[in-house]
Amino acid sequence: MAEVKEMTRKLEEIHKKIKAEIPWEPVGPTPMPEIPDLRNWDMRLLKTYAPFYAPFCDLCCFCTYGKCDLTETRRGACGIDIATQQARWVLLSCLMGCSAHAAHGGHILEFLIERYGPDKKIDLGGSINIEAPHIRTVVGLKPETLGDLVIAIEYVFKEITHLLDSTAMGQEGSYLDYESKALHAGMLDHVGMEVADIAQIVGFNYPTSVADTPLIDLGWAAVDKSKPVILFVGHNPATSTVVIDYLRENNLYDQVEVCGVCCTALETSRYSDRAKVVGPFSRQLFFIRSGIADVIMTDEQCIRTDMPIEASKAGSSLIATLDKAMYGLEDASEMDTEDIVRQMVEDKKHFAILDPRKAAEVAAKVAIVIAPQRRKEWLTEGEAKELATKCNVCGMCEQVCPNLFNIGAGIAEVAKGNFDLIREQFNLCVGCGKCEAECPRKIPIFKIMQIAASKESWKVRAGRGPIMDTEIRTVGAPITLGTIPGVVAIVGCSNFPDIRDIAEMVDEFAKRKYIVVVSGCSAMVAGMWKDADGKTVYEKYPPAFDMGGVVNVGSCVANSHITGAAIKIANIFAALPLRGNYEVMADYVLNRVGAVGVAWGAYSQKAASIATGCNRLGIPVILGPHSSKYRRLYLSRKEEDDWRVMDARKREIVDTGEPSPEHLAYVCETKEKAMVMIPKLCIRKNDTPQGRAIKLNHYISLHKKYMGGGLPEDIHLFVRRDPDIPLVYKKEVRAYLQEIGWKPKEPVGLPTLIGTYPSKVSVDAVIH
Amino acid sequence: MSAVIPYHRVNVLTGIKSARLIEDAQEYADLIKKARRPLLVLGPLLLKWSLDGKLLIEYALEIAKAANIPTCATAQVRAKMAELGIKPDSFYDVVEIINALKDPNWRGVRKEGNHDLVLFFGIRSDLGEQGLSVLKHFAPHLKTMTLCKFYFPNANYSLPNFRKDEQWKAFLESLIDNLKKGE
Ligand code: SF4
Ligand code: SF4
Numbered sequence A: 001m002a003e004v005k006e007m008t009r010k011l012e013e014i015h016k017k018i019k020a021e022i023p024w025e026p027v028g029p030t031p032m033p034e035i036p037d038l039r040n041w042d043m044r045l046l047k048t049y050a051p052f053y054a055p056f057c058d059l060c061c062f063c064t065y066g067k068c069d070l071t072e073t074r075r076g077a078c079g080i081d082i083a084t085q086q087a088r089w090v091l092l093s094c095l096m097g098c099s100a101h102a103a104h105g106g107h108i109l110e111f112l113i114e115r116y117g118p119d120k121k122i123d124l125g126g127s128i129n130i131e132a133p134h135i136r137t138v139v140g141l142k143p144e145t146l147g148d149l150v151i152a153i154e155y156v157f158k159e160i161t162h163l164l165d166s167t168a169m170g171q172e173g174s175y176l177d178y179e180s181k182a183l184h185a186g187m188l189d190h191v192g193m194e195v196a197d198i199a200q201i202v203g204f205n206y207p208t209s210v211a212d213t214p215l216i217d218l219g220w221a222a223v224d225k226s227k228p229v230i231l232f233v234g235h236n237p238a239t240s241t242v243v244i245d246y247l248r249e250n251n252l253y254d255q256v257e258v259c260g261v262c263c264t265a266l267e268t269s270r271y272s273d274r275a276k277v278v279g280p281f282s283r284q285l286f287f288i289r290s291g292i293a294d295v296i297m298t299d300e301q302c303i304r305t306d307m308p309i310e311a312s313k314a315g316s317s318l319i320a321t322l323d324k325a326m327y328g329l330e331d332a333s334e335m336d337t338e339d340i341v342r343q344m345v346e347d348k349k350h351f352a353i354l355d356p357r358k359a360a361e362v363a364a365k366v367a368i369v370i371a372p373q374r375r376k377e378w379l380t381e382g383e384a385k386e387l388a389t390k391c392n393v394c395g396m397c398e399q400v401c402p403n404l405f406n407i408g409a410g411i412a413e414v415a416k417g418n419f420d421l422i423r424e425q426f427n428l429c430v431g432c433g434k435c436e437a438e439c440p441r442k443i444p445i446f447k448i449m450q451i452a453a454s455k456e457s458w459k460v461r462a463g464r465g466p467i468m469d470t471e472i473r474t475v476g477a478p479i480t481l482g483t484i485p486g487v488v489a490i491v492g493c494s495n496f497p498d499i500r501d502i503a504e505m506v507d508e509f510a511k512r513k514y515i516v517v518v519s520g521c522s523a524m525v526a527g528m529w530k531d532a533d534g535k536t537v538y539e540k541y542p543p544a545f546d547m548g549g550v551v552n553v554g555s556c557v558a559n560s561h562i563t564g565a566a567i568k569i570a571n572i573f574a575a576l577p578l579r580g581n582y583e584v585m586a587d588y589v590l591n592r593v594g595a596v597g598v599a600w601g602a603y604s605q606k607a608a609s610i611a612t613g614c615n616r617l618g619i620p621v622i623l624g625p626h627s628s629k630y631r632r633l634y635l636s637r638k639e640e641d642d643w644r645v646m647d648a649r650k651r652e653i654v655d656t657g658e659p660s661p662e663h664l665a666y667v668c669e670t671k672e673k674a675m676v677m678i679p680k681l682c683i684r685k686n687d688t689p690q691g692r693a694i695k696l697n698h699y700i701s702l703h704k705k706y707m708g709g710g711l712p713e714d715i716h717l718f719v720r721r722d723p724d725i726p727l728v729y730k731k732e733v734r735a736y737l738q739e740i741g742w743k744p745k746e747p748v749g750l751p752t753l754i755g756t757y758p759s760k761v762s763v764d765a766v767i768h
Numbered sequence B: 001m002s003a004v005i006p007y008h009r010v011n012v013l014t015g016i017k018s019a020r021l022i023e024d025a026q027e028y029a030d031l032i033k034k035a036r037r038p039l040l041v042l043g044p045l046l047l048k049w050s051l052d053g054k055l056l057i058e059y060a061l062e063i064a065k066a067a068n069i070p071t072c073a074t075a076q077v078r079a080k081m082a083e084l085g086i087k088p089d090s091f092y093d094v095v096e097i098i099n100a101l102k103d104p105n106w107r108g109v110r111k112e113g114n115h116d117l118v119l120f121f122g123i124r125s126d127l128g129e130q131g132l133s134v135l136k137h138f139a140p141h142l143k144t145m146t147l148c149k150f151y152f153p154n155a156n157y158s159l160p161n162f163r164k165d166e167q168w169k170a171f172l173e174s175l176i177d178n179l180k181k182g183e
C-alpha cells in the first residue's frame, strides 16, 4: 500500500512539473522516465542486438582494492567481471557526453535567462509547431518559454546523478543493466542537446523554419590573415556571439576577422554569416600553430588541453571564457579591462575571463594591437624542404600515430622535393601532434604539413536547426513506405580514417536520392570537396529535407533535431501521441523509419552518448574503425536471432526472419564496407513492395560497386515476395533465390515489438 | 616474459595476458597443422600492402591453399578475390566474424563446428587488436594467431615487430613452404 501511495505522490509531482493540466495531448505512460521505466524496452532491444564487448584494457583501477585483473573469467575484488566493467565504462562515457551537452544547455539557458528573463517565448517560426520532440516525448512537457526548458534540463541533471551513482564501486552487477542505463543516458543526451539548441535559436536569433540558410566560407584560405584575427574554439556560442555584437556596436566588424574551429564555428556562423569556419577538430592544432590567430578564445568541449602552451608557442593570446576549462589561468573576470589588455599585450599573459562582455572587449582590443606586430606567412616549399632534410626515417613518428600511418615517409619525400605523399597524408592526419612530440630530431612536422594544407577555400551551409513540420508532412509517407530509400545522418567528430570519405558518402547517397543530414565536424568536412564544376555538396544538392537533399542541421547539439525528425514522423505523419510516450515513438522509429546514423570519425564521449541515444530510439549507427575503442557495439547474428514482431493489425506474432535493421551499433573497417551497410541498415519491415525494391536496388548496386560484382549473399533475407525484387536485377536475384531454395513470405501489415515483451504499453497504442 | 611493446603504441597492452611471440615459421606451421578447424580472416590491408611488388593477398591465398584453411573475406577483400577468380569460403565483416567466433556453438564457415585456430591477416592494427581482445576474453574455446608484421598483444600467437619487410617476407615464404611440406 505504502508503495502505491509513494508512486502516486511522485506521479503527482511529475504531473505538476510537466503541467499535465494543459491538455495538448494525454500524458503517456512514462513522463520523466527514471532508470527502471524503459528497462523492458531496453532489454527487448538488447535481446536481438546483444552487447559485443571489446575490452580496451584488461584491468580495473577504479578503487583502492585495485588494480584488479579482469582477464577472461576473473572478477575484481568487488565481484565485477570484464563484460560488466566494459558496460560500466560505456555508461561513464555516455554520462560524460550527456553531461557535456546538458551543462552546455544549462549554461546557455542561464546566460539567456539573465538577458531576457524566463518568460521569453519559444518561437521557431511558422513552419515548426512541434518545437521540441524530445522534450515532449521524454519529459512530457510542451516548452513554451526559456523557463520551461529549465524544467527539462533539471530533469536531465537529476537523472545523470542517479546514473553516475550506479558506476561507483560495489553497485550495479549486470552488464545488461549497465547497458539499459547507458541507453537511458543516451536518451537524456538528446533532451539536453535539444534544450541547448532551442535556447540558442531563440536567444541568438539563429535561422529557423528555413532551409536555404547562407553558404559560409570554409577553410584556412577563407580567413583573411591581413586583418586582426579572433579564433573561437569549442562548442558554446555565449561568448562568440557577444564578441560579434561588440565588434558591430563599435564599428569594428570590417576591421577584425572572426573565425572558428569545431562547433563554435558552426554556431557563430549561424549568428553571423560573415564568420569563417576554419575546419574540424582535427585541424585545430594545425591552425593554432600557424599563428594566424591573434587571439584564441576557448569555451568548452573538444578544445585542446594544452592550449596555453600552444598559444604561447604561436605568439597568440589566449582567453578562456568558460569555467569548464580554465587551464590554471588567473581569473580576470573582475579585473579592469585596460589592465588585462596591457598585461596580455606587454607581458604576453593569458587569462580566464568568464564575463562575456569583458572577454569580447579584451579580445578585440588585444587582437587589434598585436596583429600588426605578428608575422603570418605560410611556409614555402623551399623552406619545407630545408626543414625536412634532418629526417633520418627512424619511424618513431609512425609508431605513435593514432591513424597508423608513416608520416616520416612523407617527410622524407619532402626532403627530396616531392610533396605528393605528404599532400595525400594530410587527408589521413587527425591532427593530434603526437608525431612531432616524439621526433628525436625535433622536425617541425606540423609546419611542414602546411605545404599540404590546401590553400583552397570551400563552402558549408549554415546550420538550420530543426527539420520543419511542413517537410515532415511531405516526406513522412515516402520514408515509411520506403520510396525515399532512407535518411542518412552523417554526423559527428573528425577521427576519420580518411577525411575525404565524408564528402564521398554524402555525394553517393544524395545522388541516390536519400535524404542526407549532416552535423558538427562532419558537416564542415562534407564541404571540403568540389566536383568537376567546382561545386561543394552544399551547392550541388538542394538544402531541403527531401529526397536528394543535403541538410546541415548545425553543431553537435543540433543532432537532437535529426532524431527529433524521426519522432516527428511518428507524431505528425502517423499521428501517434508522443507525450510521455517514448516506447511507442522508439518502436515506431525502429520498425518504420528507415534512418541510419554514420559517425565515421567518432572520438568523443559525446559521440558515444549521441549514438547510444539514437540506438534507444531505434536508429542504427555505423561507426568508423577507431570506434572499436569505445569497447561496445550492439550486434545481431542474423541467422540466429529473434526477428519476430507483432503484426498489430492481425494481433499475431510473426516470425519474419528479416534482420531489419540488422545491427544497432556497428563498426566498419573501410569506407567501401560502410557504403554497403548504409543502404542495408535503412531497410525496415514496414517497407511497401515498391519501397523495398528501391532500397534493395541501392543495396545491390552499391554492393556490386564496392564489393566486386555479384549479389549480397544475404539478399534473400530481405526479399519477402517477388515484387520486392528491383526490376534491374530481377533475373539475377530470381536465379539466386531459386538456387538457395528461398520461400516467399507475407509482408507484415503493421510491425511492432510492442506485444512481444512485457510492457505497460498495449498494442492498441501503436495503431494510428 | 618481458613485455613486448606493439609497434603502434595505441595498442599497448594494459593487462597481464599477452601473446606468445613467435619468429620461427616452422613453429607457426606446426601450430596451424595441429589445428583441426583453422580459419583465415582476410583484411583489406592485404589489397594495399605488397612485398617486392607481390600483393599480400597473394601470400594469404597461398597460405590458405597450402594448409587447406577456409577463408573469410572482410570489407572489400572479396572484390579483389573475384578479380583473382577465387571465391572466399565466407563473407563476414570483421566484427561479424568475431561475433560468430565468440559463440562456442557456432558451426563455423564449413558447418563442421566452430574453429579452433583463427588467423588474422591484413586488418588495421587497432581494430585487429580490439577484435583479438574480444576473443581473448570471451572465446576460451579457440586460439588466435596473427600474420601482420606487428606484435599483437591480445592474440595467442603473434609475429614480432619486424624491423624490415624482408624479414616478414622471408617468414611468410618459409611458412608457406613448411605448410606445403605437410601436405
Ligand atoms: S572497482 Fe572493483 S574491479 Fe575495480 S579496482 Fe575496485 S574492486 Fe577492483
Ligand atoms: S620521427 Fe622525425 S626523424 Fe624519425 S621518421 Fe619521423 S620525422 Fe623523420
Ligand code: SF4
Binding pocket: A397, A400, A401, A402, A403, A404, A405, A407, A428, A429, A430, A431, A432, A433, A434, A435, A436
Ligand atoms: S599529427 Fe597526424 S601524422 Fe602526426 S601522429 Fe597525429 S595523426 Fe599521425
